[in-house]
Amino acid sequence: IEVNEFIGHLRLINGKEERLVLKIYSQDQSDLLPEHHFLGNPFVTASTEGDMIWAATIEMCDDIFFWLYKMRDRVEVLDPGHIRKEFSHYCELKKESTNSKKAS
Secondary structure (H helix, E strand, O other), rough: OHHHHHHHHHHHHHHHHEEEEEEEEOOOOOOOOOOOOOOEEEEEEOOOOEEEEEEEEEOOHHHHHHHHHHHOOOEEEEEEHHHHHHHHHHHHHHHHHHHHHHHH
16 A cells, blocks of 8 residues: 555656556457556446446556557557547557568
């Protein structure tokens, strides 16, 4: 409990904490726990369509975007909107990077 409170206070100071909400279309091969990241108030439920809704308060960083990128075909960022846009941009950069490696 003390460690969780300490991490929570550090995140408040840092200001990068976000409540991330995801829709996961396929639970097969989906890693719902990003490595080495503290999930505040995690929550998982099923939508009416049978998809999984995942939410947690998390400190956004490149590792989180990479974690999402590994599941990009099975996951959609629902909220917050600015993270959805940043993740879309991240995917475009990764795609361009992959294409440039193939061309060389």
